Amino acid sequence: HQFVEEHATQKVGPVRIHQIICWKSAMLIKVGTIFPDRESDELRESIVEVFVTIVDQNSSHCVASDAMRGSMQRVIVSGKGQSGLNGLKLFKGGYQAVLDSVQSSLATFNNVNMQVVCPECLARGNPRRASTWSWDEVFAAAEGSESTIVCRRGHRVKSGLLVGSCKEEPLVLPTDVPTKPVPELLQSVFLIGLWDPSSRQVCSVGSGFVVDKKFGLIATAGHVLFNMEEGRQYGTPYLGIKDAKVVIGVIPDKENKNAVWRYFAEILADDVRNNVDACILRITHKMESDVDEDSPGSQTEQVTRPLDPTAIKKEDLKKLKLELNLELEQSVRILGYSQGDVKEDPGSRRRIIRSPDFDRGYVVRLFMANLSDDDSSSSSDSESRLTFNPREEVVVRCPTIIGHSGGPCVNDDGAVIGILSRADPTDRHRCFLVPASQLRQLVRRAKGLCSRPMYTTTGPELPSRYSTM
Secondary structure, eight states, X not given: OHHHHHHTTOTTOOEEEEEEEEETTEEEEEEEEEEEOTTTOOEEEEEEEEEEEEEETTOTTOSSGGGOOTTOEEEEEEEESOOGGGGHHHIIIIIHHHHHHHHHHHXXXXXXXXXXXXXXXXXXXXXXXXXXXXXXXXXXHHHTTOOEEEOXXXXXXXXXXHHTOOOOOOOXXXXXXXXXXXXXXXXXXXXXXXXXXXXXXEEEEEEEEEEETXXXXXXXXXXXXXXXXXXXXXXXXXXXXXXXXXXXXXOOSTTOOSOEEEEEEEEEEEOGGGTOOOEEEEEEEEEEEEEOSSSOGGGGGSOOEEOOHHHHHHTOOOOXXXXXXXXXXXXXXXXXXXXXXXXXXXXXXXXXXXOOEEEEEEEEEEEEOOOOGGGOOHHHHHHHTTSOOOSEEEEEEOOOOTTOTTOEEEOTTSOEEEXXXXXXXXXXXXXXXXXXXXXXXXXXXXXXXXXXXXXXXSGGGSOHHHHTO
16 A cells, blocks of 8 residues: 555556565566556556566576676566656556665665666576676766667667666657658558458458569568467467458559559468568459459459469569668658548448558667577477567557558668567557568568469368468
8 A cells, every 4th residue: 555655646647556476585566557648648557567586696587697606696676568658657657666665675785786687688698698787877877968878798778768767759750851752662562451251341451562573472460360369379360260361452553542452362471470470471363353442342252363473473563672781760661551540330340441651750679589598498489389479570669550560661762671560559659560581581481382372261272281270
């Protein structure tokens, strides 16, 4: 009760303790804090989990143990939560309160040094070899002119994020004029839908783009077509819908502003179970005529024209190239078919927005995490395949809306540095991309599979990898 009384007056909203678990020398606290959404003015709860434990140098839970002497012990305070508003939601959501409590408890002890462990070291390598800074060093950098601090392994981290002196990051739009304008790119950006024959409507909508015009390959986000909910059904293609079909919408020409449904496609390559939120589609058939409506309707039941590589070439698809090189603060644009303005009445058929749009932003972080040999085990590997835990992402400061998923994020030259995977649920101006390096691996695999016979999504004709999932 004292905790709630002390922190319930925060301007970000009241604090609620969901759970406290204590076991021997460890404690786990789960806290929820209400934050106002800056765009919708809705109140949303941000969940923060704080783990506190006392360990010695030989403990498997000890971090930065390489820098410890044999007689030392560590009191570890680790926070897990959304980094929205430049870390404000993590610290104000309960982490700072627990940290203050631990500091107060240790104030009577001698020879206590407070250190900050590099989060990039923890994410990318063996936690036992992680770099540390003194608290005073990081705090001085945050209060001074140094907005970032560098660990001995070369990782650059925002100093304010480490000590809680967070300042909300404004959305600054780039002023440079891109060399490749958006209208020239939209011919390559497609509307992706999953047709459910039982409800006779498109049940999932996303965006995608042409990565290979020879074989008619399209890249999109995995969660548009795969079940990405945690559990045993994780990774099920076509959302587990029987006889579902992937439908593709395109901008017919430069005069038209809305996409029309034109193609059917199949899922050709994916790595969803290995934590890559992306898949490669192959165009297989063309509808008898373009459908300029929200739903392809009866076209899904008619005889369509199969498209082999020769026929695909005649479609004159426009591809976007992949770009593996990118830099922090690089200006980017995310293109796609947002569905955020759709207002549906209960029981009504889903309305699809078929006009593309884009948003501008810039790269703020390049994230890659490597699993150490010490952490790998058959059981943990099995569990990781039942939930989404990305190992590599590009973080972009850019507003996004539902429907942009799978849409290309391009640089000024129009080259794709990644596709939109997800947005930060607590900060709509912060989103995460599947990098072009992972897309390239999927494209290579898809090209190697293009010599196999085409198939439909009807029952026994599914490849065994999908039909047995």
